[in-house]
Amino acid sequence: MKFSALIFLLISFFAASLAEIETEDAVLVLTKDNIDEAIAQYDYLLLEFYAPWCKHCKDLAPEYAKAAKKLQEINSPVKLAKIDATVETELAEKHNVNGYPTLKFVRRGLFIQYTGTRNADDIVYWVTLKIGPPAKDLTTVDEAKSFLEAHNVAIVGFFKDQESDDAKEFINAASLNGDYAFGITSNEEVVKEYDTEYGKVILFKKFDDGKDEFTGELTAEALQNFIYVYSLPLVVEFNQTTASKIFRGHIKHHLLLCLNKEAGHYDKYVDMMKEPAKTFRGKVLFVTVDTVEADHERILEYFGLKKSEVPAMRIIELEKSIIKYKPEKPELSTENVVEFVNAFLDNKLKQHLITQDLPEDWDKNPVKVLVGTNFHEVAHDPKKNVLVEFYAPWCTHCQELAPVYEALGEKYKDSEDILIAKVDGTANEFEDIEIAGFPTIILYKKETNEPLTYYGERTFEGLSKFLETNGAESEVPQEVLEEDEDDDVPRKDEL
Secondary structure (H helix, E strand, C coil): CHHHHHHHHHHHHHHHHHHCCCEECCEEECCCCCHHHHHHHCCEEEEEEECCCCHHHHHHHHHHHHHHHHHHHCCCCEEEEEEECCCCHHHHHHCCCCCCCEEEEEECCEEEECCCCCCHHHHHHHHHHHCCCCCEECCCHHHHHHHHHCCCEEEEEECCCCCCHHHHHHHHHHHHCCCCEEEEECCHHHHHHCCCCCCEEEEEECCCCCEEECCCCCCHHHHHHHHHHHHCCCEEECCCCCHHHHHHCCCCEEEEEEECHHHCHHHHHHHHHHHHHHHCCCCCEEEEEECCCHHHHHHHHHCCCCHHHCCEEEEEEECCCEEEECCCCCCCCHHHHHHHHHHHHCCCCCCCCCCCCCCCCCCCCCEEEECCCCHHHHHCCCCCEEEEEEECCCCHHHHHHHHHHHHHHHHCCCCCCEEEEEEECCCCCECCECCCECCEEEEECCCCCCEEECCCCCCHHHHHHHHHCCCCCCCCCHHHHHHHHHHECCCCCCC
């Protein structure tokens, strides 16, 4: 009896510790200390990694709470949870969080990227779909036809034994995939209908060649990679729907085709690009960008392109930052595209850095104007402490800072060892400098050229003190982080 009582007490204590997970508006509040308990307790969790200062997170909060309450009302097994990524930095890093908010669905311990919208009803709809079987069992030909007709892209596994190792890997891939519908069948008539055989996996789609068969050793990871490559069109159009799929996959080399749809460029060039896109499939993703779209004007600016230069092509390499490459032959032809992509894959191209022309009066005013060609010479003057503001013309916070910065330039215009300068960070790039947001203010110290980023308040007094103390470090005030949220450099999927 004593042993049984001890077991009962231990179970009761464990259950109580699980119940202690705090909730806010029906949303679980998770930390590194209780996330494992939550995953063990709940089969289905939607996790939101957020930052308290993030505007998008603030906009999501009421919709997220509304979705959590609705799931409670319908007795759904899905629970919604949130994690403050600015506090739980280890968790954020572990789960590859590089922007806010980031949502991930946990299905019996397996993590799936959330691909729905940030509307409460859509959140409920999306997670409800994910708690069903990972793959629909297709028991008849009619079921299979209806299934394929209902989806633009669908993956079907043909397995005589659905308990086989290959079938289990297929189900694992289906569980991990948050974008597409999966079907599985052991029915001989279905196998015959689609002219295949047991052990095969086919991706069906309503574009390009209509279907692609997976080859190679069947593992969940290999199948996921296959789906990423073949679920997208040979030449995929960049828009809000495709952006996350384009940038989230394992192909980090993209050929961007900047086109004007109204001018007929899509009709003229897209079909032409399909053959080279097929040649480089799996290595380089071919992406079109309609430059007529107002939301895409920033992309032209990012590449230093004018609308008059469209059609144009660029290659981007996505690692920690985005590296750009420009072709020697700008004309869009099959031959030029193949030559450009081959040169890139053979490491024969130099990184393309945009720069403005140096104004004749760049040093006329108290705040000196820097561009790509004079930046290092001026900023790395060993006899001066050089304060440089990296700004964007469209940035409202940069505009608000302008009179303060001009006053700072006036104060130090006659100084022998302090120089105030600015550079348009959207029109000038540097191989050794990566700017995370605008405005960014960096002091390049004399003699050493050591760069020190200013994190203080953007006031005349704060900047003056920073200069006069030779770049004394300061804490990052919360209000500065909040201000920066709207003017951050776009994430890869927002370009």
